[in-house]
Amino acid sequence: MMPCRTLRKSAPPPAAERDAVAECALELRRIGxxxxxxxxxxxxxxxxFCPKT
Incomplete structure (x- = not known):
């Protein structure tokens, strides 16, 4: 059995980065x-115009 390692919790991204990611996702959704x-x-x-019979 492998020893358990505790996972480090990363800090949440800054608000500006979250906003940029959200805006990018919104633009990609619109393009799609x-x-x-x-x-x-x-x-x-x-x-x-091309009905298949």
Whole structure:
């Protein structure tokens, strides 16, 4: 059996860093939402103009 080691708790990141990470995540979400919407529209157009019988 391996001896147990206590894990050191790291200090929480500074508020400015947390805000930057949150803003970055929000921007990535927006970019992903736009890409998803564009793909859905393209799929709809392809379905309408190129129906597979």
């Amino acid at each position: 939402d736009k890409a998803d919407l564009r793909q859905r529209i393209l799929n709809l157009i392809a379905k309408l």
